[in-house]
Amino acid sequence: MPDEPDDDLHRDLTRMAGSPAVAEEVRRGLRRLADGAASPELAEMARDVLAGRVNVRAAAGSEALADQMSEAIGRFQQWQAELTEEEGEQFLADARARLGREED
Secondary structure (H helix, E strand, C coil): CCCCHHHHHHHHHHHHHCCHHHHHHHHHHHHHHHCCCCCHHHHHHHHHHHHCCCCHHHHHCCHHHHHHHHHHHHHHHHHHHCCCHHHHHHHHHHHHHHCCCCCC
16 A cells, blocks of 8 residues: 555655654644645645655755745844844754754
């Protein structure tokens, strides 16, 4: 019996991320994008990935994603720069806990 697209996606994400927890976070992000958390182009790309019509590597290499990721990274860096030291430490602790990783 062939794998369902979701099974293929899970396997690909886990292999790429190196962690089932990180892979699940990426999948949650794709679902948020598919539901319209960003642009219509990203929603369509996320729906295609989740449905198995486009693989993760192809989607990651798309120009549309690259442009929007650059913008998002810039916004994240600005947000991060405005955090207090305590807020930054709490953000890292929360992220590590969510991903099931010990303090580095």
